[in-house]
Amino acid sequence: MFYNAIIKTVMKQITNTIFMVRPVCFRSNEQTIVNNFYQKNNIASRFSNINNHALLEFDTFVDKLKSKGIDVIVIEDNTIHDTPDSIFPNNWVSFHSDGTVVLYPMFAKNRRLERRKDILDLLTKKYNFDINSIKDYTDFENKEQYLEGTGSMIFDRENKICYAAISVRTNKQLFLKFCNDFGFKPVIFEANQNVEGKRLPIYHTNVMMCIADKFAIVCLNSIDNVSERNNVKKTIISSGKKIIEISESQKESFAGNMLQLKGDKSYLVMSKKAYYTLNKDQIDEIEKYCSIIYSSLKTIEEYGGGSARCMMAEVFLPKKILND
Numbered sequence: 001m002f003y004n005a006i007i008k009t010v011m012k013q014i015t016n017t018i019f020m021v022r023p024v025c026f027r028s029n030e031q032t033i034v035n036n037f038y039q040k041n042n043i044a045s046r047f048s049n050i051n052n053h054a055l056l057e058f059d060t061f062v063d064k065l066k067s068k069g070i071d072v073i074v075i076e077d078n079t080i081h082d083t084p085d086s087i088f089p090n091n092w093v094s095f096h097s098d099g100t101v102v103l104y105p106m107f108a109k110n111r112r113l114e115r116r117k118d119i120l121d122l123l124t125k126k127y128n129f130d131i132n133s134i135k136d137y138t139d140f141e142n143k144e145q146y147l148e149g150t151g152s153m154i155f156d157r158e159n160k161i162c163y164a165a166i167s168v169r170t171n172k173q174l175f176l177k178f179c180n181d182f183g184f185k186p187v188i189f190e191a192n193q194n195v196e197g198k199r200l201p202i203y204h205t206n207v208m209m210c211i212a213d214k215f216a217i218v219c220l221n222s223i224d225n226v227s228e229r230n231n232v233k234k235t236i237i238s239s240g241k242k243i244i245e246i247s248e249s250q251k252e253s254f255a256g257n258m259l260q261l262k263g264d265k266s267y268l269v270m271s272k273k274a275y276y277t278l279n280k281d282q283i284d285e286i287e288k289y290c291s292i293i294y295s296s297l298k299t300i301e302e303y304g305g306g307s308a309r310c311m312m313a314e315v316f317l318p319k320k321i322l323n324d
Helices: 047-067 116-123 138-143 172-182 226-238 248-252 272-276 278-288 299-305
Strands: 015-020 071-076 093-095 100-103 133-136 153-156 161-165 185-189 192-195 196-202 209-210 215-218 242-245 260-264 266-271 291-293
Touching: 015 047, 047 071, 047 291, 047 299, 138 185, 153 209, 161 226, 161 266, 172 185, 185 226, 192 248, 215 278, 215 299, 226 242, 242 278, 248 272, 266 272, 272 291, 272 299
Parallel strands: 015 071, 100 133, 161 185, 215 242, 266 291
Antiparallel strands: 093 100, 153 161, 192 196, 209 215, 260 266
């Protein structure tokens, strides 16, 4: 029995397969709360209670995804390192249809410990995915330049466009390097939020926008620069996608933190909080293109400062061909 060449795949926007990390020490991360203004601190709660609530939300969410035909690979976290944000694996890795794995430089030192070679080994040995190269940008941490995966970058894979809101966690020059390395057209802008009377950068782009196959959900009002805002809008429309705009208050409820996946049909995945902040017209517009899956992620959102999209790392890797 042997494996032969990689299956050639056509670039596609959505996948049926994701991997998720089941946490063992989830809590508010003291190293990320400095620029993730969605996080709540742990002062009033015991760590064990926070993790137990997060586990319940995680398991319920996974069950809902699987029930809709989405292939979810659940990886158990371990206690080798203290990794409170391991539940958000999309920031340290991305998997591409040509067999490339990309490893990303992370702002928080304890988040860098989330990168696990055994996960890559599991994907190849147990699940028969083909990894033929690893592009490693992690050395840029030594220069304090960060690019946190599909938190920092929103891919329009079919049109080879990449959107990024520049922040401490999304370095402009490194983003441009990534786009050059992988052949994406870069769309750069600044996205802000209100914090104690100030306009401060949103820590990740995927908090304020989501690109699906036929539509885009975006908080245009978070882009204060009119020229940049118009450029984002023009680029999305020119790519043939319908813009479904959300407000800044809806963004605060994680209505931008969504991901489209393929199950028994096409779904847009979001948290319960995000779903209930949407109005009827927005829901109707989404449901013209796909169905909706939502699940309560209250604890994860409050203490982790991330939501549904952050929890899911898409797997676009080709499968090995198995011959006798």
